[in-house]
Amino acid sequence: MPRGLRLAFCVVVAAGLAWFHERPVSAQPGDPGRHPAGEHLYRRDCASCHGPAGEGTYRGVPLTDVGEASAHFYLSTGRMPIDDPYDEIRRRDPAYGEAEIGALVEFVGSLGSGPPVPDVADDGDVAAGGSLYRLHCAQCHGSTGVGVALAAGVTAPSVLHSTPTQVAEALIVGPGAMPVFTPAVLGDDETRAVVAYVDALQSGLDRGGHAMARSGRMDETLAAWGVGVLVMLVLARTIARRR
Amino acid sequence: MKLVARTRRAVDKAGKKIFPDHWSFLLGEIAMVSLFILFATGIVLAFFYDASGERTTYHGAYEPMHGVDMSRAYQSVLRLSFDVPAGLLLRQVHHWTALVFVGAIVVHAVRIFFTGAYRRPRRLNYLIGLTLLVVSISNGFLGVALPDDLLSGTGAQIGYAIALSVPVLGAGIAGVLFGGEFPSEEMVHRFWLIHVFAIPMLIVALFSLHMLLVWRQTHTQYPTDGPADEVVGSRLLPHHAIKTAALLLSMAAVLVGMGALLQINPVWEHGPFEAAAATVPAGPDWYLMFVEGGLRILPALHLELGPVEVPSPFVAGIVVPALVFGTLAAWPFVEERLTGDRGVHHLLERPRDRPGRTAFGVAGLSFLAVLTLAANHDYLGGVLGVDVMTMTVAFRIVLLVAPALLGVVAWRVARDLAEADPAPDRQGVGHEEAR
16 A cells, blocks of 8 residues: 555544544434444545445445445345455455444445345245245255356355355345345245255255265265275175185 | 986986186176166065056155145156055165176176177177166166156156157157157156066067076186187186176176165156256266267257158267168178178187277267266356357367277277287187087
8 A cells, every 4th residue: 555545544544543532422312323343443444445434435435325234234145345346256254253244234334225134034934935935035045155256257155054044145146146035025034935945955955975075966976986886896806816 | 306316317417518708707796696686676666656647745754845736657657666665775786786787787798899709609699788778778767767856757758759850650650659749647657667567578588598598608708828729717606606696696786786875866856747847967877978968069950851841859869870880780790791701709809909980989988978978068168158159169179089089099009019918829710600
């Protein structure tokens, strides 16, 4: 970072801090509720791409109306922040702790009017969720949830590591190439059902032994040859040996 | 009493039959034992399978599927998997055994090819074996479709498209085989009839003929120290029979172990087939991956020859398999023409003794291997971090280069090995005629 920019950055942060000192967060009811720690983190780690007020720059999309759901999805799955706008946006270990993520999410939410972090009750109908999952999700994420590479460099990630909240957020937000599932497509009950099914996929619909890499026919082929046929050949050699 | 004595004499005589001992001669027996296990498990599965496409609502032991609309076929497979004691185990053993069965046939055929065992007088038996391979692959395809789940339904849909692509006759073939336009409620019933009656009867008939001819023509063997017209090995009774029994028992143990420990085709996760839904990564069982690979990477060639239309699946779905198996069937006859050797051969050759044949075989196998890998190009692309379209182009290049390159390498290796260690000269035709 050039010296001048660094200086400007410090000035901005200092100004922000000073501003907050004058206006404590929990001040008045009806206030958007800007969180000082959130704003501080935002200015430090996000503003250089998304703009100081979330208005977006050529390096990053506007965050004014993405809402808390989007912020929480990208931060809690470690997809954000990235060091370079050209970095691949994929699941990583989160860069922040829970409190920091909460503060950032609250701040991004205060930038405009986006959907809040969904409150997912764990009473979804698993069977209905399975049908919806196979209809809407399995064509990219796979019926076993393992995900694959799609065309044009797009990858559908595995859903096997997502929390219920993250699944619900992904449906609202439509990260990357994923479509947004509006309430007209998936209503409240249906969203809860899909979330419940993904949770069930993670916590064990496996029967009949080790599921291997869950890549279906590819695994089965490797096991059929690497275990099945190979062991048969060894058996044949052993049995045919003359004494 | 006369009958008993006569039977005893016949068994005694048969028991004295000598079988050569080389381990590679057990490869066909691996396929045979797999076939027995397929019959045994398949019969039990058939008790519980309901070959009906009629719709129903599920209320069985598997809760995540409660109230879901599905075919009776799929419902019966769920019932088999979750309500019938050891049902899932039997289903998994049956499926693993099917994969190993076709694998064993292929390995057996590779041995036959590279040692020249198909030469006179065994050309007919070679063709019977090849037919067994094609018929077994077809039955695998039908069997996989029977659960009527989302993954196999996608495969059946591809099979339907391939059948439709046959010029002029396509619609007729597809209609008869699939019971009307896809998806048809008739399909699983027809597939089931072919899978459990028609093809198994054909397999039993062809296999019996295969064995009868081996018996009558005696087994081939590698050159031995003894006279060329003498089969060296173990007697059928008791030695060889004990080996077969040992193979049967140990293979059953391994296959039941695989069925118990390794999950295969979790149809309850794939869900019931629905025309609007799809799942990834999708593909057929390994023995049809070369067709799937062709469909994925070969250029789409849609021809219109006057009134006759040839849709693009025809090349990868029909032409490529027909070329593969046609070439294999024609090979013994082509080789006779090329070498001028029309003699009878009971002694096997080593791959190095015939560099040309070896090179041809290696080229053919690598062609099939590349197509097989290409059937997984989306999954491999994901693993390598390479775009699917790039993978397609790369596979096209490899498909052209690899067979030629590996064929040349095989030819040179075989020639160098043969120079270092020439074939024994007891391969003479005259000697072998004595047998």
